[in-house]
Amino acid sequence: MRRLTFLTGYFGSGKSEIAVNLAIQGKVRYLVDLDVINPYFRSREADVPLREAGVTVISSPLKDAIYADMPYLSKDVFKPFFDPSAQAIFDLGGNDLGATLLRQYRDLAAAEPVDLFLVTNIYRDDTSTPESLIALISSIETAGGIKITGLVNNANLLRDTTYEEVAAGEAVLTAVSAQTGLPIVYTCIPETIYDPAIPVAGTPLLLKLYLRKYWL
Amino acid sequence: MANKVLMKGNEAIALAAVKGGVEAYFGYPITPQNEVSEYLSKYMFEQGRVFLQAESEVAAINMVYGAAASGKRVMTSSSSPGIALKQEGISYLAGSELPAVIVSVMRGGPGLGGIQPSQADYYQATRGGGNGDYHTIVFAPESIQETVDVMKEAFDVADYYRNPVMVLVDGLIGQMMEAVDFNRPVTKRFLPPKDWAAGGMNGHSGRNTICSLYLDPYELEAHNLKLQKKYQAAIQNETKFELVNMEDPDYVIVAYGTMARVVRSAIEILTKKKLNVGMIRPISVWPFPKAPFKAINRNCKGILVCEMSLGQMLDDVRIMNNGALPVGFFGRAGGIVPEPEEVVDAILHFEQRRVD
Numbered sequence: 001m002r003r004l005t006f007l008t009g010y011f012g013s014g015k016s017e018i019a020v021n022l023a024i025q026g027k028v029r030y031l032v033d034l035d036v037i038n039p040y041f042r043s044r045e046a047d048v049p050l051r052e053a054g055v056t057v058i059s060s061p062l063k064d065a066i067y068a069d070m071p072y073l074s075k076d077v078f079k080p081f082f083d084p085s086a087q088a089i090f091d092l093g094g095n096d097l098g099a100t101l102l103r104q105y106r107d108l109a110a111a112e113p114v115d116l117f118l119v120t121n122i123y124r125d126d127t128s129t130p131e132s133l134i135a136l137i138s139s140i141e142t143a144g145g146i147k148i149t150g151l152v153n154n155a156n157l158l159r160d161t162t163y164e165e166v167a168a169g170e171a172v173l174t175a176v177s178a179q180t181g182l183p184i185v186y187t188c189i190p191e192t193i194y195d196p197a198i199p200v201a202g203t204p205l206l207l208k209l210y211l212r213k214y215w216l
Numbered sequence: 217m218a219n220k221v222l223m224k225g226n227e228a229i230a231l232a233a234v235k236g237g238v239e240a241y242f243g244y245p246i247t248p249q250n251e252v253s254e255y256l257s258k259y260m261f262e263q264g265r266v267f268l269q270a271e272s273e274v275a276a277i278n279m280v281y282g283a284a285a286s287g288k289r290v291m292t293s294s295s296s297p298g299i300a301l302k303q304e305g306i307s308y309l310a311g312s313e314l315p316a317v318i319v320s321v322m323r324g325g326p327g328l329g330g331i332q333p334s335q336a337d338y339y340q341a342t343r344g345g346g347n348g349d350y351h352t353i354v355f356a357p358e359s360i361q362e363t364v365d366v367m368k369e370a371f372d373v374a375d376y377y378r379n380p381v382m383v384l385v386d387g388l389i390g391q392m393m394e395a396v397d398f399n400r401p402v403t404k405r406f407l408p409p410k411d412w413a414a415g416g417m418n419g420h421s422g423r424n425t426i427c428s429l430y431l432d433p434y435e436l437e438a439h440n441l442k443l444q445k446k447y448q449a450a451i452q453n454e455t456k457f458e459l460v461n462m463e464d465p466d467y468v469i470v471a472y473g474t475m476a477r478v479v480r481s482a483i484e485i486l487t488k489k490k491l492n493v494g495m496i497r498p499i500s501v502w503p504f505p506k507a508p509f510k511a512i513n514r515n516c517k518g519i520l521v522c523e524m525s526l527g528q529m530l531d532d533v534r535i536m537n538n539g540a541l542p543v544g545f546f547g548r549a550g551g552i553v554p555e556p557e558e559v560v561d562a563i564l565h566f567e568q569r570r571v572d
Contacts, residue, residue, distance in 0.1 A: 012393050038391070039387075040388070067551070124223075
Protein backbone atom coordinates (compact mmCIF):
# COMPACT_ATOMS: atom_id res chain seq x y z
CA MET A 1 0.00 0.00 0.00
CA ARG A 2 1.45 3.33 -1.07
CA ARG A 3 1.50 6.36 1.22
CA LEU A 4 -1.63 7.69 -0.48
CA THR A 5 -4.23 5.05 -1.26
CA PHE A 6 -7.60 5.62 -2.92
CA LEU A 7 -10.49 3.17 -2.75
CA THR A 8 -12.92 2.93 -5.64
CA GLY A 9 -15.52 0.37 -6.71
CA TYR A 10 -19.14 -0.39 -7.39
CA PHE A 11 -21.89 1.22 -5.25
CA GLY A 12 -22.18 -0.67 -1.98
CA SER A 13 -19.11 -2.85 -2.55
CA GLY A 14 -17.83 -2.01 0.93
CA LYS A 15 -15.39 0.85 0.28
CA SER A 16 -16.28 2.88 3.36
CA GLU A 17 -16.13 0.02 5.88
CA ILE A 18 -12.78 -1.02 4.34
CA ALA A 19 -11.50 2.58 4.39
CA VAL A 20 -12.34 2.91 8.10
CA ASN A 21 -10.75 -0.48 8.90
CA LEU A 22 -7.60 0.28 6.89
CA ALA A 23 -7.29 3.70 8.51
CA ILE A 24 -7.70 2.40 12.06
CA GLN A 25 -5.60 -0.75 11.65
CA GLY A 26 -2.87 1.10 9.69
CA LYS A 27 -2.95 4.04 12.13
CA VAL A 28 -2.90 6.44 9.17
CA ARG A 29 -3.03 10.18 9.75
CA TYR A 30 -5.90 11.04 7.38
CA LEU A 31 -9.07 9.46 6.08
CA VAL A 32 -10.45 11.58 3.25
CA ASP A 33 -14.15 10.92 2.66
CA LEU A 34 -14.85 11.90 -0.96
CA ASP A 35 -18.32 10.35 -1.11
CA VAL A 36 -20.68 12.83 -2.76
CA ILE A 37 -23.21 10.14 -3.72
CA ASN A 38 -24.63 8.53 -0.58
CA PRO A 39 -26.71 10.18 2.13
CA TYR A 40 -25.99 7.51 4.83
CA PHE A 41 -23.24 4.98 5.64
CA ARG A 42 -20.29 7.21 4.71
CA SER A 43 -16.90 6.85 6.40
CA ARG A 44 -17.27 10.28 8.09
CA GLU A 45 -19.95 8.66 10.31
CA ALA A 46 -17.18 6.66 12.04
CA ASP A 47 -15.54 9.89 13.24
CA VAL A 48 -15.50 8.77 16.90
CA PRO A 49 -13.55 5.48 16.51
CA LEU A 50 -11.37 7.14 13.88
CA ARG A 51 -10.52 10.05 16.18
CA GLU A 52 -9.79 7.63 19.01
CA ALA A 53 -7.32 5.84 16.71
CA GLY A 54 -5.63 9.17 15.94
CA VAL A 55 -7.06 9.43 12.42
CA THR A 56 -8.16 12.86 11.19
CA VAL A 57 -11.30 12.72 9.02
CA ILE A 58 -11.39 15.16 6.13
CA SER A 59 -14.73 15.45 4.41
CA SER A 60 -17.00 18.43 4.29
CA PRO A 61 -16.62 21.63 6.32
CA LEU A 62 -20.39 21.97 6.57
CA LYS A 63 -21.67 21.92 10.13
CA ASP A 64 -24.07 19.04 9.40
CA ALA A 65 -21.82 17.12 7.01
CA ILE A 66 -22.63 13.77 8.63
CA TYR A 67 -26.37 14.32 8.24
CA ALA A 68 -26.51 16.06 4.87
CA ASP A 69 -26.01 14.92 1.30
CA MET A 70 -24.52 18.11 -0.14
CA PRO A 71 -21.80 17.44 -2.73
CA TYR A 72 -19.53 19.91 -0.97
CA LEU A 73 -16.01 19.02 0.20
CA SER A 74 -13.29 20.73 2.21
CA LYS A 75 -10.26 22.24 0.48
CA ASP A 76 -8.27 20.06 2.90
CA VAL A 77 -8.94 17.04 0.65
CA PHE A 78 -5.58 17.93 -0.96
CA LYS A 79 -3.72 18.25 2.35
CA PRO A 80 -2.24 14.69 2.52
CA PHE A 81 -0.28 15.36 -0.71
CA PHE A 82 1.53 18.24 1.04
CA ASP A 83 2.19 16.38 4.30
CA PRO A 84 4.89 13.93 3.08
CA SER A 85 5.26 12.12 6.40
CA ALA A 86 1.57 11.23 6.56
CA GLN A 87 -0.29 8.20 5.29
CA ALA A 88 -3.81 8.70 3.99
CA ILE A 89 -6.78 6.64 2.79
CA PHE A 90 -9.14 8.29 0.29
CA ASP A 91 -12.68 6.88 0.15
CA LEU A 92 -14.46 7.64 -3.13
CA GLY A 93 -18.19 7.38 -3.91
CA GLY A 94 -19.36 4.47 -6.05
CA ASN A 95 -18.90 3.77 -9.76
CA ASP A 96 -17.63 6.18 -12.39
CA LEU A 97 -19.76 8.94 -10.84
CA GLY A 98 -17.87 8.75 -7.57
CA ALA A 99 -14.57 8.29 -9.39
CA THR A 100 -14.90 11.59 -11.28
CA LEU A 101 -13.54 13.22 -8.10
CA LEU A 102 -10.17 11.59 -8.89
CA ARG A 103 -9.70 14.08 -11.73
CA GLN A 104 -8.78 16.85 -9.31
CA TYR A 105 -5.77 14.77 -8.16
CA ARG A 106 -4.39 13.89 -11.59
CA ASP A 107 -1.47 16.35 -11.59
CA LEU A 108 -0.58 15.59 -7.98
CA ALA A 109 -0.74 11.85 -8.64
CA ALA A 110 1.53 12.29 -11.66
CA ALA A 111 4.17 13.81 -9.36
CA GLU A 112 3.70 11.22 -6.61
CA PRO A 113 2.18 7.88 -7.68
CA VAL A 114 -0.78 6.75 -5.59
CA ASP A 115 -2.50 3.42 -5.17
CA LEU A 116 -6.05 3.09 -6.51
CA PHE A 117 -7.65 -0.13 -5.32
CA LEU A 118 -10.88 -1.53 -6.77
CA VAL A 119 -13.08 -2.91 -3.99
CA THR A 120 -15.25 -5.75 -5.29
CA ASN A 121 -18.11 -7.81 -3.96
CA ILE A 122 -19.33 -10.41 -6.44
CA TYR A 123 -22.63 -10.62 -4.51
CA ARG A 124 -23.58 -7.18 -5.78
CA ASP A 125 -25.70 -8.04 -8.80
CA ASP A 126 -23.86 -5.90 -11.35
CA THR A 127 -20.34 -7.08 -10.48
CA SER A 128 -20.69 -10.84 -10.27
CA THR A 129 -18.56 -11.76 -13.29
CA PRO A 130 -15.00 -11.03 -14.51
CA GLU A 131 -16.46 -9.28 -17.60
CA SER A 132 -18.61 -6.92 -15.52
CA LEU A 133 -15.65 -6.06 -13.28
CA ILE A 134 -13.38 -5.40 -16.26
CA ALA A 135 -16.05 -3.10 -17.71
CA LEU A 136 -16.26 -1.34 -14.32
CA ILE A 137 -12.47 -0.88 -14.22
CA SER A 138 -12.59 0.70 -17.65
CA SER A 139 -15.43 3.10 -16.77
CA ILE A 140 -13.78 4.14 -13.50
CA GLU A 141 -10.39 4.72 -15.14
CA THR A 142 -12.03 6.76 -17.90
CA ALA A 143 -13.97 8.88 -15.40
CA GLY A 144 -11.10 9.35 -12.95
CA GLY A 145 -8.10 9.57 -15.27
CA ILE A 146 -6.00 7.47 -12.88
CA LYS A 147 -5.17 3.78 -13.39
CA ILE A 148 -6.31 1.14 -10.92
CA THR A 149 -3.31 -0.55 -9.25
CA GLY A 150 -4.88 -3.42 -7.29
CA LEU A 151 -7.97 -5.46 -6.50
CA VAL A 152 -9.65 -6.03 -3.14
CA ASN A 153 -11.80 -9.14 -2.68
CA ASN A 154 -14.68 -8.16 -0.44
CA ALA A 155 -17.07 -10.94 -1.48
CA ASN A 156 -19.66 -10.96 1.30
CA LEU A 157 -23.31 -11.33 2.29
CA LEU A 158 -22.74 -9.21 5.41
CA ARG A 159 -23.56 -11.28 8.50
CA ASP A 160 -24.28 -14.38 6.38
CA THR A 161 -20.71 -14.46 5.01
CA THR A 162 -18.70 -17.70 5.10
CA TYR A 163 -15.38 -18.71 3.53
CA GLU A 164 -17.46 -20.16 0.68
CA GLU A 165 -18.36 -16.61 -0.45
CA VAL A 166 -14.76 -15.42 0.05
CA ALA A 167 -13.49 -18.26 -2.18
CA ALA A 168 -16.12 -17.58 -4.85
CA GLY A 169 -14.99 -13.94 -4.93
CA GLU A 170 -11.37 -14.97 -5.20
CA ALA A 171 -12.15 -17.21 -8.20
CA VAL A 172 -13.75 -14.29 -10.06
CA LEU A 173 -10.94 -11.89 -9.13
CA THR A 174 -8.28 -14.42 -10.17
CA ALA A 175 -9.82 -14.32 -13.66
CA VAL A 176 -9.85 -10.50 -13.60
CA SER A 177 -6.24 -10.54 -12.44
CA ALA A 178 -5.22 -12.90 -15.25
CA GLN A 179 -6.77 -10.61 -17.87
CA THR A 180 -5.68 -7.25 -16.46
CA GLY A 181 -2.43 -8.06 -14.67
CA LEU A 182 -3.78 -6.35 -11.54
CA PRO A 183 -2.82 -8.10 -8.27
CA ILE A 184 -5.31 -9.07 -5.54
CA VAL A 185 -3.89 -6.93 -2.74
CA TYR A 186 -6.37 -7.65 0.05
CA THR A 187 -8.93 -10.28 0.91
CA CYS A 188 -11.52 -9.04 3.40
CA ILE A 189 -12.79 -11.45 6.03
CA PRO A 190 -15.30 -10.66 8.79
CA GLU A 191 -13.25 -10.77 12.00
CA THR A 192 -15.86 -13.11 13.53
CA ILE A 193 -15.13 -15.92 11.03
CA TYR A 194 -11.39 -15.38 10.45
CA ASP A 195 -9.33 -18.59 10.37
CA PRO A 196 -5.57 -18.06 9.83
CA ALA A 197 -5.23 -21.67 8.61
CA ILE A 198 -7.26 -20.88 5.46
CA PRO A 199 -5.05 -19.24 2.84
CA VAL A 200 -6.39 -16.27 0.84
CA ALA A 201 -5.02 -14.14 -1.99
CA GLY A 202 -3.09 -11.04 -0.91
CA THR A 203 -3.09 -9.78 2.66
CA PRO A 204 -6.04 -10.85 4.82
CA LEU A 205 -7.92 -7.76 6.04
CA LEU A 206 -10.02 -8.55 9.10
CA LEU A 207 -13.14 -6.43 8.98
CA LYS A 208 -14.98 -4.99 11.90
CA LEU A 209 -18.20 -3.19 10.94
CA TYR A 210 -18.00 0.41 12.13
CA LEU A 211 -20.83 1.90 10.09
CA ARG A 212 -23.43 -0.79 10.72
CA LYS A 213 -25.02 -1.00 14.17
CA TYR A 214 -24.66 -4.33 16.00
CA TRP A 215 -28.43 -4.84 16.10
CA LEU A 216 -28.84 -4.36 12.35
CA MET B 217 -26.56 -18.77 0.13
CA ALA B 218 -26.15 -19.33 -3.59
CA ASN B 219 -29.38 -17.53 -4.52
CA LYS B 220 -28.68 -14.46 -2.48
CA VAL B 221 -27.37 -11.10 -3.58
CA LEU B 222 -26.39 -8.16 -1.43
CA MET B 223 -28.61 -5.18 -2.11
CA LYS B 224 -29.39 -1.76 -0.84
CA GLY B 225 -33.05 -1.44 0.19
CA ASN B 226 -33.88 1.10 -2.50
CA GLU B 227 -32.27 -1.01 -5.23
CA ALA B 228 -34.17 -4.05 -3.97
CA ILE B 229 -37.46 -2.10 -4.08
CA ALA B 230 -36.75 -1.25 -7.72
CA LEU B 231 -35.85 -4.81 -8.72
CA ALA B 232 -38.79 -6.27 -6.77
CA ALA B 233 -41.11 -3.87 -8.62
CA VAL B 234 -39.77 -5.14 -11.93
CA LYS B 235 -40.30 -8.74 -10.76
CA GLY B 236 -43.77 -7.73 -9.53
CA GLY B 237 -44.58 -6.73 -13.11
CA VAL B 238 -44.46 -2.93 -12.96
CA GLU B 239 -44.99 -1.55 -16.46
CA ALA B 240 -44.59 2.16 -15.80
CA TYR B 241 -42.81 4.27 -13.18
CA PHE B 242 -43.28 7.99 -12.61
CA GLY B 243 -41.31 9.82 -9.95
CA TYR B 244 -39.42 12.88 -8.87
CA PRO B 245 -36.08 12.81 -6.99
CA ILE B 246 -35.86 13.14 -3.22
CA THR B 247 -33.43 11.80 -0.62
CA PRO B 248 -33.35 9.11 0.83
CA GLN B 249 -35.15 7.16 -1.93
CA ASN B 250 -33.27 8.29 -5.06
CA GLU B 251 -31.79 4.86 -5.76
CA VAL B 252 -35.31 3.56 -6.45
CA SER B 253 -35.60 5.76 -9.52
CA GLU B 254 -31.87 5.48 -10.33
CA TYR B 255 -32.14 1.69 -10.62
CA LEU B 256 -35.59 1.67 -12.21
CA SER B 257 -34.34 4.00 -14.94
CA LYS B 258 -31.90 1.24 -15.86
CA TYR B 259 -34.13 -1.81 -15.34
CA MET B 260 -37.17 -0.31 -17.07
CA PHE B 261 -35.09 0.73 -20.08
CA GLU B 262 -33.61 -2.78 -20.35
CA GLN B 263 -37.11 -4.30 -20.23
CA GLY B 264 -38.62 -1.84 -22.69
CA ARG B 265 -41.04 -0.47 -20.07
CA VAL B 266 -41.88 3.13 -19.17
CA PHE B 267 -39.69 5.22 -16.86
CA LEU B 268 -40.38 8.90 -16.56
CA GLN B 269 -38.90 11.53 -14.29
CA ALA B 270 -41.80 13.94 -13.93
CA GLU B 271 -41.50 17.69 -13.36
CA SER B 272 -42.87 17.34 -9.83
CA GLU B 273 -44.40 14.88 -7.38
CA VAL B 274 -47.85 16.22 -8.23
CA ALA B 275 -47.25 15.53 -11.92
CA ALA B 276 -45.87 12.05 -11.13
CA ILE B 277 -48.90 10.90 -9.13
CA ASN B 278 -51.25 12.18 -11.83
CA MET B 279 -49.23 10.30 -14.46
CA VAL B 280 -49.67 7.25 -12.24
CA TYR B 281 -53.44 7.93 -12.34
CA GLY B 282 -53.43 8.11 -16.12
CA ALA B 283 -51.32 5.01 -16.68
CA ALA B 284 -53.28 3.02 -14.07
CA ALA B 285 -56.50 4.04 -15.85
CA SER B 286 -55.13 2.47 -19.03
CA GLY B 287 -54.89 -0.85 -17.15
CA LYS B 288 -51.12 -0.98 -16.67
CA ARG B 289 -49.23 -1.86 -13.50
CA VAL B 290 -47.89 1.45 -12.24
CA MET B 291 -45.86 2.80 -9.36
CA THR B 292 -44.29 5.89 -7.91
CA SER B 293 -41.93 6.44 -5.01
CA SER B 294 -40.98 9.38 -2.85
CA SER B 295 -40.10 10.50 0.66
CA SER B 296 -42.02 12.42 3.30
CA PRO B 297 -42.57 15.91 1.81
CA GLY B 298 -42.88 14.32 -1.64
CA ILE B 299 -45.54 11.91 -0.42
CA ALA B 300 -47.33 14.91 1.10
CA LEU B 301 -47.54 16.42 -2.39
CA LYS B 302 -49.05 13.22 -3.77
CA GLN B 303 -51.99 13.11 -1.35
CA GLU B 304 -54.55 14.61 -3.68
CA GLY B 305 -53.63 12.09 -6.36
CA ILE B 306 -53.90 9.20 -3.90
CA SER B 307 -57.43 10.25 -2.96
CA TYR B 308 -58.33 10.45 -6.67
CA LEU B 309 -56.84 6.98 -7.27
CA ALA B 310 -58.95 5.57 -4.42
CA GLY B 311 -62.05 7.45 -5.61
CA SER B 312 -61.62 6.25 -9.17
CA GLU B 313 -60.76 2.73 -8.00
CA LEU B 314 -57.39 2.65 -9.69
CA PRO B 315 -54.63 0.26 -8.61
CA ALA B 316 -51.12 1.66 -8.04
CA VAL B 317 -48.16 1.04 -5.76
CA ILE B 318 -46.71 3.97 -3.85
CA VAL B 319 -43.38 3.55 -2.06
CA SER B 320 -42.83 5.93 0.85
CA VAL B 321 -39.31 6.12 2.30
CA MET B 322 -39.73 8.19 5.46
CA ARG B 323 -37.33 10.87 6.68
CA GLY B 324 -37.54 13.33 9.55
CA GLY B 325 -40.18 16.10 9.40
CA PRO B 326 -42.31 18.19 9.55
CA GLY B 327 -41.76 20.49 6.55
CA LEU B 328 -38.43 19.93 4.85
CA GLY B 329 -37.20 18.29 8.06
CA GLY B 330 -34.00 16.34 7.43
CA ILE B 331 -32.83 13.30 5.49
CA GLN B 332 -32.24 10.83 8.34
CA PRO B 333 -34.57 7.85 8.91
CA SER B 334 -37.92 8.38 10.62
CA GLN B 335 -41.38 6.89 11.11
CA ALA B 336 -43.15 10.20 11.46
CA ASP B 337 -45.37 9.61 8.41
CA TYR B 338 -47.49 6.89 9.98
CA TYR B 339 -50.51 9.19 10.12
CA GLN B 340 -49.83 10.35 6.57
CA ALA B 341 -49.76 6.73 5.36
CA THR B 342 -52.59 5.22 7.42
CA ARG B 343 -54.95 8.20 7.69
CA GLY B 344 -53.95 9.88 4.45
CA GLY B 345 -53.92 13.56 3.61
CA GLY B 346 -56.38 13.26 0.77
CA ASN B 347 -60.09 14.06 1.02
CA GLY B 348 -62.94 11.65 1.43
CA ASP B 349 -63.78 8.36 3.10
CA TYR B 350 -60.96 6.32 1.63
CA HIS B 351 -58.17 4.02 2.79
CA THR B 352 -54.79 3.09 1.40
CA ILE B 353 -53.59 -0.44 2.14
CA VAL B 354 -50.20 0.04 3.80
CA PHE B 355 -47.45 -2.54 4.36
CA ALA B 356 -44.51 -1.63 6.61
CA PRO B 357 -41.75 -4.28 6.30
CA GLU B 358 -38.76 -4.52 8.65
CA SER B 359 -36.05 -6.01 6.43
CA ILE B 360 -34.96 -5.84 2.82
CA GLN B 361 -36.11 -9.43 2.25
CA GLU B 362 -39.55 -8.60 3.61
CA THR B 363 -39.63 -5.38 1.56
CA VAL B 364 -38.95 -7.40 -1.59
CA ASP B 365 -41.65 -9.95 -0.77
CA VAL B 366 -44.17 -7.23 0.07
CA MET B 367 -43.31 -5.23 -3.07
CA LYS B 368 -43.87 -8.24 -5.30
CA GLU B 369 -47.23 -8.88 -3.64
CA ALA B 370 -48.29 -5.21 -3.53
CA PHE B 371 -49.09 -5.05 -7.25
CA ASP B 372 -51.44 -8.03 -6.93
CA VAL B 373 -53.12 -6.52 -3.86
CA ALA B 374 -53.58 -3.20 -5.68
CA ASP B 375 -55.10 -4.91 -8.71
CA TYR B 376 -57.31 -7.15 -6.59
CA TYR B 377 -58.88 -4.28 -4.64
CA ARG B 378 -58.49 -1.68 -7.39
CA ASN B 379 -57.01 0.57 -4.76
CA PRO B 380 -53.64 2.24 -4.09
CA VAL B 381 -51.24 0.19 -1.96
CA MET B 382 -48.40 1.86 -0.08
CA VAL B 383 -45.12 0.24 0.92
CA LEU B 384 -43.92 2.23 3.92
CA VAL B 385 -40.27 2.05 4.99
CA ASP B 386 -37.89 4.46 6.68
CA GLY B 387 -34.69 5.81 5.16
CA LEU B 388 -32.56 3.23 6.94
CA ILE B 389 -34.29 0.35 5.14
CA GLY B 390 -33.89 2.31 1.91
CA GLN B 391 -30.19 2.92 2.40
CA MET B 392 -28.89 -0.14 4.25
CA MET B 393 -27.72 -3.34 2.62
CA GLU B 394 -28.79 -6.91 3.27
CA ALA B 395 -28.56 -10.30 1.61
CA VAL B 396 -31.78 -10.97 -0.26
CA ASP B 397 -33.35 -13.76 -2.31
CA PHE B 398 -35.62 -12.54 -5.12
CA ASN B 399 -37.08 -15.94 -5.88
CA ARG B 400 -39.02 -16.51 -2.68
CA PRO B 401 -42.63 -17.32 -3.54
CA VAL B 402 -45.31 -14.81 -2.56
CA THR B 403 -49.09 -15.20 -2.33
CA LYS B 404 -50.73 -14.83 -5.73
CA ARG B 405 -54.30 -13.68 -6.15
CA PHE B 406 -56.85 -14.51 -8.80
CA LEU B 407 -57.05 -11.35 -10.86
CA PRO B 408 -59.87 -10.88 -13.37
CA PRO B 409 -59.06 -9.05 -16.63
CA LYS B 410 -59.11 -5.27 -16.32
CA ASP B 411 -62.26 -4.82 -18.39
CA TRP B 412 -62.83 -1.50 -16.63
CA ALA B 413 -59.66 0.06 -18.08
CA ALA B 414 -59.67 2.93 -20.54
CA GLY B 415 -57.10 1.27 -22.75
CA GLY B 416 -58.84 1.12 -26.11
CA MET B 417 -62.05 -0.62 -27.11
CA ASN B 418 -60.49 -4.11 -27.38
CA GLY B 419 -63.64 -5.54 -28.85
CA HIS B 420 -66.03 -4.31 -26.16
CA SER B 421 -68.85 -1.94 -26.81
CA GLY B 422 -69.58 1.20 -24.84
CA ARG B 423 -67.05 3.53 -23.34
CA ASN B 424 -65.20 2.95 -20.07
CA THR B 425 -65.18 6.15 -18.05
CA ILE B 426 -62.85 6.57 -15.11
CA CYS B 427 -63.54 9.37 -12.70
CA SER B 428 -64.26 10.14 -9.07
CA LEU B 429 -67.00 12.70 -9.76
CA TYR B 430 -70.52 11.81 -8.59
CA LEU B 431 -72.74 14.88 -8.40
CA ASP B 432 -75.81 12.95 -7.24
CA PRO B 433 -75.31 12.46 -3.48
CA TYR B 434 -77.24 9.17 -3.52
CA GLU B 435 -74.93 7.86 -6.22
CA LEU B 436 -71.91 9.13 -4.32
CA GLU B 437 -73.10 7.48 -1.14
CA ALA B 438 -73.59 4.19 -3.02
CA HIS B 439 -70.05 4.58 -4.40
CA ASN B 440 -68.74 5.17 -0.89
CA LEU B 441 -70.54 2.10 0.43
CA LYS B 442 -69.04 0.06 -2.37
CA LEU B 443 -65.57 1.30 -1.39
CA GLN B 444 -66.26 0.47 2.26
CA LYS B 445 -67.09 -3.11 1.25
CA LYS B 446 -63.67 -3.39 -0.34
CA TYR B 447 -62.03 -1.96 2.77
CA GLN B 448 -63.86 -4.48 4.92
CA ALA B 449 -62.60 -7.27 2.66
CA ALA B 450 -59.07 -5.88 2.94
CA ILE B 451 -59.37 -5.84 6.74
CA GLN B 452 -60.42 -9.52 6.58
CA ASN B 453 -57.77 -10.66 4.11
CA GLU B 454 -54.76 -8.37 4.17
CA THR B 455 -53.98 -7.93 7.85
CA LYS B 456 -50.39 -9.10 8.40
CA PHE B 457 -48.36 -9.23 11.57
CA GLU B 458 -45.64 -11.18 13.33
CA LEU B 459 -45.66 -12.27 16.96
CA VAL B 460 -42.36 -12.57 18.84
CA ASN B 461 -42.23 -14.33 22.21
CA MET B 462 -45.96 -13.79 22.85
CA GLU B 463 -46.71 -16.96 24.88
CA ASP B 464 -46.87 -15.37 28.33
CA PRO B 465 -45.05 -12.04 28.29
CA ASP B 466 -44.67 -9.69 31.27
CA TYR B 467 -44.76 -6.79 28.84
CA VAL B 468 -45.68 -6.46 25.18
CA ILE B 469 -43.87 -4.09 22.85
CA VAL B 470 -45.57 -2.94 19.65
CA ALA B 471 -43.17 -1.79 16.91
CA TYR B 472 -42.90 -1.91 13.12
CA GLY B 473 -40.17 -1.48 10.50
CA THR B 474 -36.68 -0.52 11.66
CA MET B 475 -37.95 0.11 15.19
CA ALA B 476 -38.95 -3.57 15.40
CA ARG B 477 -35.34 -4.51 14.56
CA VAL B 478 -34.15 -2.42 17.51
CA VAL B 479 -36.81 -4.01 19.73
CA ARG B 480 -35.67 -7.55 18.79
CA SER B 481 -32.24 -6.79 20.24
CA ALA B 482 -33.83 -5.10 23.26
CA ILE B 483 -35.88 -8.26 23.93
CA GLU B 484 -32.67 -10.33 23.90
CA ILE B 485 -31.10 -8.00 26.47
CA LEU B 486 -34.27 -8.09 28.60
CA THR B 487 -34.36 -11.90 28.46
CA LYS B 488 -30.85 -11.91 29.99
CA LYS B 489 -32.28 -9.69 32.73
CA LYS B 490 -34.97 -12.37 33.33
CA LEU B 491 -37.74 -10.20 31.95
CA ASN B 492 -40.13 -11.91 29.60
CA VAL B 493 -41.03 -9.39 26.88
CA GLY B 494 -42.91 -10.11 23.68
CA MET B 495 -43.53 -8.10 20.53
CA ILE B 496 -46.49 -7.57 18.24
CA ARG B 497 -45.06 -6.42 14.93
CA PRO B 498 -47.69 -5.09 12.53
CA ILE B 499 -46.63 -5.69 8.92
CA SER B 500 -49.83 -4.16 7.56
CA VAL B 501 -50.39 -0.87 9.39
CA TRP B 502 -53.65 -0.33 7.50
CA PRO B 503 -55.43 -2.63 8.10
CA PHE B 504 -54.00 -2.60 11.62
CA PRO B 505 -53.91 -6.02 13.34
CA LYS B 506 -56.63 -6.52 15.94
CA ALA B 507 -56.50 -10.24 16.87
CA PRO B 508 -53.10 -10.25 18.66
CA PHE B 509 -54.27 -7.58 21.11
CA LYS B 510 -57.30 -9.65 22.06
CA ALA B 511 -55.00 -12.64 22.69
CA ILE B 512 -52.63 -10.90 25.15
CA ASN B 513 -52.47 -12.75 28.46
CA ARG B 514 -54.23 -10.93 31.32
CA ASN B 515 -51.15 -11.21 33.54
CA CYS B 516 -49.31 -8.88 31.17
CA LYS B 517 -48.31 -5.69 32.99
CA GLY B 518 -48.52 -3.35 30.07
CA ILE B 519 -48.02 -2.50 26.41
CA LEU B 520 -45.11 -0.32 25.34
CA VAL B 521 -45.45 1.29 21.91
CA CYS B 522 -42.08 2.11 20.31
CA GLU B 523 -41.78 4.37 17.29
CA MET B 524 -39.29 6.54 15.48
CA SER B 525 -41.78 9.37 15.95
CA LEU B 526 -43.43 10.94 18.97
CA GLY B 527 -46.48 8.70 19.03
CA GLN B 528 -48.66 7.99 15.99
CA MET B 529 -49.19 4.21 15.85
CA LEU B 530 -49.85 4.71 19.56
CA ASP B 531 -53.43 5.75 18.58
CA ASP B 532 -54.08 2.43 16.81
CA VAL B 533 -52.69 0.45 19.73
CA ARG B 534 -54.97 2.35 22.12
CA ILE B 535 -57.96 1.63 19.87
CA MET B 536 -57.13 -2.08 19.75
CA ASN B 537 -56.28 -2.27 23.47
CA ASN B 538 -59.52 -0.44 24.30
CA GLY B 539 -58.42 0.33 27.85
CA ALA B 540 -57.62 -3.29 28.76
CA LEU B 541 -53.96 -2.81 29.74
CA PRO B 542 -51.79 0.15 30.71
CA VAL B 543 -50.15 1.65 27.61
CA GLY B 544 -46.71 3.29 27.62
CA PHE B 545 -44.78 5.00 24.88
CA PHE B 546 -41.14 5.37 23.86
CA GLY B 547 -40.05 7.21 20.74
CA ARG B 548 -37.27 9.27 19.21
CA ALA B 549 -37.86 11.88 16.54
CA GLY B 550 -36.09 13.94 13.92
CA GLY B 551 -34.20 11.11 12.27
CA ILE B 552 -32.70 9.46 15.34
CA VAL B 553 -32.71 5.67 15.37
CA PRO B 554 -32.81 4.60 19.02
CA GLU B 555 -30.44 2.04 20.48
CA PRO B 556 -31.83 -1.21 21.98
CA GLU B 557 -30.62 -0.07 25.42
CA GLU B 558 -33.05 2.86 25.30
CA VAL B 559 -35.95 0.44 24.75
CA VAL B 560 -34.66 -1.74 27.61
CA ASP B 561 -34.65 1.33 29.84
CA ALA B 562 -38.20 2.24 28.79
CA ILE B 563 -39.44 -1.23 29.80
CA LEU B 564 -37.54 -1.09 33.10
CA HIS B 565 -39.16 2.28 33.82
CA PHE B 566 -42.54 1.44 32.31
CA GLU B 567 -44.53 3.31 34.96
CA GLN B 568 -42.82 6.58 33.98
CA ARG B 569 -43.60 5.90 30.33
CA ARG B 570 -47.34 5.47 30.89
CA VAL B 571 -49.49 7.66 28.72
CA ASP B 572 -52.92 6.72 30.04
